[in-house]
Each structure stands twice: as C-alpha cells, then as structure tokens.
Amino acid sequence: xxxxxxxxxxxxxxxxxxxxxxxxxxxxxxxxxxxxxxxxxxxxxxxxxxxxxxxxxxxxxxxxxxxxxxxxxxxxxxxxxxxxxxxxxxxxxxxxxxxxxxxxxxxxxxxxxxxxxxxxxxxxxxxxxxxxxxxxxxxxxxxxxxxxxxxxxxxxxxxxxxxxxxxxxxxxxxxxxxxxxxxxxxxxxxxxxxxxxxxxxxxxxxxxxxxxxxxxxxxxxxxxxxxxxxxxxxxxxxxxxxxxxxxxxxxxxxxxxxxxxxxxxxxxxxxxxxxxxxxxxxxxxxxxxxxxxxxxxxxxxxxxxxxxxxxxxxxxxxxxxxxxxxxxxxxxxxxxxxxxxxxxxxxxxxxxxxxxxxxxxxxxxxxxxxxxxxxxxxxxxxxxxxxxxxxxxxxxxxxxxxxxxxxxxxxxxxxxxxxxxxxxxxxxxxxxxxxxxxxxxxxxxxxxxxxxxxxxxxxxxxxxxxxxxxxxxxxxxxxxxxxxxxxxxxxxxxxxxxxxxxxxxxxxxxxxxxxxxxxxxxxxxxxxxxxxxxxxxxxxxxxxxxxxxxxxxxxxxxxxxxxxxxxxxxxxxxxxxxxxxxxxxxxxxxxxxxxxxxxxxxxxxxxxxxxxxxxxxxxxxxxxxxxxxxxxxxxxxxxxxxxxxxxxxxxxxxxxxxxxxxxxxxxxxxxxxxxxxxxxxxx
Numbered sequence: 191x192x193x194x195x196x197x198x199x200x201x202x203x204x205x206x207x208x209x210x211x212x213x214x215x216x217x218x219x220x221x222x223x224x225x226x227x228x229x230x231x232x233x234x235x236x237x238x239x240x241x242x243x244x245x246x247x248x249x250x251x252x253x254x255x256x257x258x259x260x261x262x263x264x265x266x267x268x269x270x271x272x273x274x275x276x277x278x279x280x281x282x283x284x285x286x287x288x289x290x291x292x293x294x295x296x297x298x299x300x301x302x303x304x305x306x307x308x309x310x311x312x313x314x315x316x317x318x319x320x321x322x323x324x325x326x327x328x329x330x331x332x333x334x335x336x337x338x339x340x341x342x343x344x345x346x347x348x349x350x351x352x353x354x355x356x357x358x359x360x361x362x363x364x365x366x367x368x369x370x371x372x373x374x375x376x377x378x379x380x381x382x383x384x385x386x387x388x389x390x391x392x393x394x395x396x397x398x399x400x401x402x403x404x405x406x407x408x409x410x411x412x413x414x415x416x417x418x419x420x421x422x423x424x425x426x427x428x429x430x431x432x433x434x435x436x437x438x439x440x441x442x443x444x445x446x447x448x449x450x451x452x453x454x455x456x457x458x459x460x461x462x463x464x465x466x467x468x469x470x471x472x473x474x475x476x477x478x479x480x481x482x483x484x485x486x487x488x489x490x491x492x493x494x495x496x497x498x499x500x501x502x503x504x505x506x507x508x509x510x511x512x513x514x515x516x517x518x519x520x521x522x523x524x525x526x527x528x529x530x531x532x533x534x535x536x537x538x539x540x541x542x543x544x545x546x547x548x549x550x551x552x553x554x555x556x557x558x559x560x561x562x563x564x565x566x567x568x569x570x571x572x573x574x575x576x577x578x579x580x581x582x583x584x585x586x587x588x589x590x591x592x593x594x595x596x597x598x599x600x601x602x603x604x605x606x607x608x609x610x611x612x613x614x615x616x617x618x619x620x621x622x623x624x625x626x627x628x629x630x631x632x633x634x635x636x637x638x639x640x641x642x643x644x645x646x647x648x649x650x651x652x653x654x655x656x657x658x659x660x661x662x663x664x665x666x667x668x669x670x671x672x673x674x675x676x677x678x679x680x681x682x683x684x685x686x687x688x689x690x691x692x693x694x695x696x697x698x699x700x701x702x703x704x705x706x707x708x709x710x711x712x713x714x715x716x717x718x719x720x721x722x723x724x725x726x727x728x729x730x731x732x733x734x735x736x737x738x739x740x741x742x743x744x745x746x747x748x749x750x751x752x753x754x755x756x757x758x759x760x761x762x763x764x765x766x767x768x769x770x771x772x773x774x775x776x777x778x779x780x781x782x783x784x785x786x787x788x789x790x791x792x793x794x795x796x797x798x799x800x801x802x803x804x805x806x807x808x809x810x811x812x813x814x815x816x817x818x819x820x821x822x823x824x825x826x827x828x829x830x831x832x833x834x835x836x837x838x839x840x841x842x843x844x845x846x847x848x849x850x851x852x853x854x855x856x857x858x859x860x861x862x863x864x865x866x867x868x869x870x871x872x873x
Contacts, residue, residue: 400460
C-alpha cells in the first residue's frame, strides 16, 4: 500500500492519522467507529528505519534489496480509525510492564527527551489498571513522537502517536510542573475508554474523550495531590463558560459538520460531568460502575445508555435524572446568590436563583450543593439540593458569618454571581479549606479596588498560600487592582521558588507599566532569571509595556541560544503586541520555510498585529495556508482572522470548500471567516 501525505522536503517519517474518517484513504474499508476489525500491517522500509503499528510485532525480516520488512498483527478487533502505521528514522527505547512490551520512539536526535517525557508511564499503567480492575488490555504499548502531527496525541490501539513539539527537553523539565503528563495520561486512558470500549458514532464521542479528560485529572489527583486536580477543574470550568457557543448545545448532538466542532463539550464538559458523577455516587460505586462498563462492553461499540446501564447494574443507583440533565440536556446552572443574617434568630438565609435562559435543551438543574458557613466560633457545612428556579435555605449561625461558601470545593459545573463584603472574601481566601474556594475568593477580590484590606489579603495569599495555584490567582487579582500597594507583593513574588509562579508574577508586573522601575526589572529578569520560562515571560512583558528598549532586547533574544529556542520564540511572539514595524523584516525572515516550525508559528502569529495596511504581510500569510505543516496552516488561518483584512475571505472560503483539510482545520477557518465578515469590506 502507499500512504497519502503532504510531502515535506527531507522528511524521514511517514505516519497515518485515522480519526475521524481518514483510514479509508489508504485502506479500502467502511471507516466508521462502529466498524471493527483485526489487522495485520506489513511494512517494508529502509533498513535503518523503525516502524510501529497496532498489536504484536511478529517479525523483522532483512530483504535482498537492503530494506527491512516489519510484520505487525492486531489480533483483537479495533475500530478502523484506530489503525496506525508509523515509519521513519527513529530511535526506540524498550521497557516492559507486567510482561507487556513498552516502546518509546522519537526522531533521531531527540533521545534525551524520552526519560523526562515518558518516565511516569508505568505508574499510570499501574494506577489505571488497578483502579478500574481491568488490566491494560493490549499486546504492547508504544508511544511514538512524530513531526508535524495534527493533534496533541492520538490513541491508536496499543500504539499512541504524540507530537514532537510536546516532548520535554531535559533542560526545561525542572521548570515544567507536570511535564507532558496531561497528554500521556489522556492517551493512555483512551486504551480503555475509546479503544477497548469505543463510541458507536461521533455523537457519542464524549464517551471516549470525556473519560480520557477525566483520567488526566485523576492522575493529577493521585500523583500530585487533590489541590492540583481541583484547581485544574476550576480553571476548566471558567474556560468552558467563556466559550458561549457551547452552552446551548447538548453533550450528545448530531448537529455538527466536523467531529471537533464542539470539543469544549466533548472534552471539558464531559470530563466535568464524570467528576460530578463520581461525587454523586462516591468512589466505590463510581469505579465499580466503570469496571462493569468496561467488562460488559469489552471489544464493543457503545452509546451513553450503555454507560448508564452499567452503572445502575453495578450500584443499584438510579442515575436517570443525572444523565437526562447532563448528557441529553445542554448548558449548566447559572446561579445568583444572596444571603442575610438575622441576629435575633441566629439564622443565615441563603436565596438561590437559577438564571440561565430556559430554552431548547437548557432547563432547570437539580444539583446537590454544600454550603459552608463560618462564624467566630466554628465552621459548619450543610448539604442542600437545588431543584427549582428560586429557593431559600435557612442555616443556624451563632454569630455574624465570617465566610459563606456556595458549593464548597467547587463540585458542580456552574457559574455564580454572589456579591459579598470584601471582608468575607478575605476570610475565605485565608481560611478556605479547598484550593478552588480560595481561588474563587482571590478572583472575586480583584473587583475590590481602593480597598486596603483586600489588597492586604491578596498580598498575603500571593506570598504565603501553600498551593501555587492560589498564589497565582492572588497575583492576577493584584494585577487587576493595580496601584502602588498592589505592586509591592507582585515584585516580592518574583522570588517565589516555583518558576511557574514567578512566570505569572512577571506577566502581572506588566500591569504596572506606569512605574518607571518596571521595564528595568523586566530587562534584568529577561537576561538572568534561572528559569527559561520566566525569562521568556519577561520578554513578552517588555513587549506588552512597550518599553523603550523592548525592540532591541527582543531582537537580541531572537539571536540567542536556549533549549528548544524558547527565548527566540518568545521574542518573535512579542513583536506582535510591541507593534513596532521595524520587526516586519525579522518576522518575514523567521516565518519563511527553512526556519524551525515553532519559530515560524510564533512569527506568523505576530504578523497579524503589525502594519495592518501592508498587503505584503497579508499575502505572505495567505501563502502559508498551503504550507506542508499543519501547525503553520492553522497559525496562518488564525492570523488572517485577527489581522482583519477582508481580502482574505475569498481564499479562506475556497480552502474551506475545496481544501484538503486536516482534522480540526475547518472550525478554525469558520472562526476566522466569522471575524472577517463582521468587518467592513476592504477598499
């Protein structure tokens, strides 16, 4: 067989990508998720090449012409989009787990990145196999990093493909809080959820992606601690609500033109739904239900009803209402909260209203919520059930509340409008027992401008909270408040031991651009911080504040040496917000073919913001719509939308209609066209 590919000069790799329905282009078959088959992949390649495919490696044979033939056999049926063939000038490191071969495969020259990227794979295999009660089900587990991959990762059965851009440079590993664990754990979880048990059609894709997303967080919880997982869910929640187009779309829908069209629902919301399901069932019943789901449907294609049936069979708990509102329905509750304290009756009254617009598949939600009330003497938590559009609850309190928390620990996907006195928020920031509760307080305090007590509370949290994420949220809030008093703790946080906190402190420092000392501080950090990611943030911040020396500092950084070109790429990206047209020749040079792909991507992104009347820039961006690299085509699409030149509409429409689109490109084109068509036509 031959493999279709965009020809990349000097390419030493061939790889396939089946999802959504692209396997048909090199194997004649039905090619839909509910089509399962065994496979045998026989690959003849140059002698020095390595190949990876599904299942067991049966043999490697030397041929008379100097090539080698590799024979891979997948004995258990798999959905056809999970077929894979990868071949190239790779380096392979072998290991094993419970007698199963593990293969870590990277392009030659990237060998040093294997250990920091894949080191925790065996721990993940142990965790998932033990917790699910279903051992890893395939003959091998290979993870292969390829160039120019079209996704973060792809869970081909027994043989995941990941992108070279996500490999962890050992010189940068100490600066990366969790390495590449999100991708590694996500794709590994798919070997159960997506491969062993596979969605019947794309409307049920959330059964694949939701579980893989959930188990990213479960790995974080078990390996890095509950705060890490809870804070990640908290941030995911905000990002999901920010994508307003997703709100009215049910989790399970057939109204789409691209399987990635509603990724925010299929991944983020679905992961959140599984978090809520675990909370409702409890750990034992939740994992008992997942075990039953995997055992009962092993090697089969599934729909949401199969998951519901398995849970109810395993636990004897009716989850019909849960599935109806979260899987069949759309949206999430949007709460408006008010409280008052009656000193005579020693009661707190909490008024709760659901304010989401009731239309289509969006209804009134029935959710369990915990209310925490703290007074001077004690803190108490009360479980309540929200079932109506408007409800009131009364709670005993032996004195005026010092803290009132709605949905303690952030266990429900929701938005909340709950205005409280800054003093209560400051108390919550200091004494909240969970990271999300303290992060919520920090976020809310960002609106308390000209309030010394609020600034003092945020300052204390920014420098002393035990969890890095709360320190970060406090720093962001101080950046929103601004002013000399707010700047002091931000400057102090530049000495935080965690580089990922110092990075945010540096970014936040840009909010105090009126202080003449900010640019010199950023210049010093860009030149000398021990962390490359912090230095890169300082370069971007210099651009954001439009420092007088920013162009010179960024230009020098473009020529500097750093692991994976991290400083160069930060400088190239910084030229966009800097807005100095002297950077146009630099960006033109670094966006051109022959430069590193990551650098080209940054340059293309920055070109969107410079000299918007310059047609030569627009034409350069249009030429990149046909680049061989997926990342660069996508960057060009986004830049053309941001640039606002309506002359790009016709080429983008032509690409959408007739182009050889890779998975996910369609929605990017649609978004760019939506922006451009909202602008007046170019003259």
